[in-house]
Amino acid sequence: MQQTLVNTESKPAGREILDIDVAWLGWSQAFDGIRQALSSDQQTILAFLNAHNANMAMTNQQYHAALERCTVLPDGFGVDLAARALYGTPFPANLNGTDFVPALLTYLVKPRRVALIGAQHKVLSKATSMFQQQTPWHEFVAVSDGYFEKNNCGTVLEKLAALKPDIVLVAMGSPLQELWIEHNIGKEHGKVVISVGALFDFVSESVPRAPSFIRKLRSEWVFRLFWEPRRLWRRYILGNPLFLLRVLRYKYSRARPAAA
Numbered sequence: 001m002q003q004t005l006v007n008t009e010s011k012p013a014g015r016e017i018l019d020i021d022v023a024w025l026g027w028s029q030a031f032d033g034i035r036q037a038l039s040s041d042q043q044t045i046l047a048f049l050n051a052h053n054a055n056m057a058m059t060n061q062q063y064h065a066a067l068e069r070c071t072v073l074p075d076g077f078g079v080d081l082a083a084r085a086l087y088g089t090p091f092p093a094n095l096n097g098t099d100f101v102p103a104l105l106t107y108l109v110k111p112r113r114v115a116l117i118g119a120q121h122k123v124l125s126k127a128t129s130m131f132q133q134q135t136p137w138h139e140f141v142a143v144s145d146g147y148f149e150k151n152n153c154g155t156v157l158e159k160l161a162a163l164k165p166d167i168v169l170v171a172m173g174s175p176l177q178e179l180w181i182e183h184n185i186g187k188e189h190g191k192v193v194i195s196v197g198a199l200f201d202f203v204s205e206s207v208p209r210a211p212s213f214i215r216k217l218r219s220e221w222v223f224r225l226f227w228e229p230r231r232l233w234r235r236y237i238l239g240n241p242l243f244l245l246r247v248l249r250y251k252y253s254r255a256r257p258a259a260a
Contacts, residue, residue, distance in 0.1 A: 051078030118171030
């Protein structure tokens, strides 16, 4: 049985963004929820929702269903705009994985064993080393890069089960990482499992992050588009307006009275 993070304040547990429940949590609430999950006898699976992922979930029902079975955290300015449009207020925090996971590891003062899966071998190795330098009280283990046969991954799963990690970071990109977790990861493979996308690329410094002032302006997507235009132009130039259009249609459909 999977466990979801609990909001301890008297607020709704989440907000529906295109029929995906997104957790209504601040930084400290999310961190404390994961700390409690690590002491539980249940498994917690975390994913993140941004405009791009939401667009994919609208056309991929398996991915949408996988997200419904995760604790989904809000990632980026797009879902904040959606929350404003639908509910009149943004999410309490931008819990994007690139910032959230390193901050979580710093917050967790009790030593934990962290397994890493995904990315290219060199990127995985460098990310593992960087995580170990940043939070040396934890143990980081590179289990496998992301270039294994996803439908024949018994060796990877055996390594995970033998390792008994507290936290598993899976970096394969969406929707592959969420679907792989959905179809393969069991309770024996880790206490808290997190889909982290391109996190290893950023931590290993293989891909640069935007300067801090750009991140504070909530415009990191502009920097990423400038850095990788050929790969990302569809995601942002076409995808962002499409997401906002879908949000407005969703809002209108919710506001319409039910047919007699």
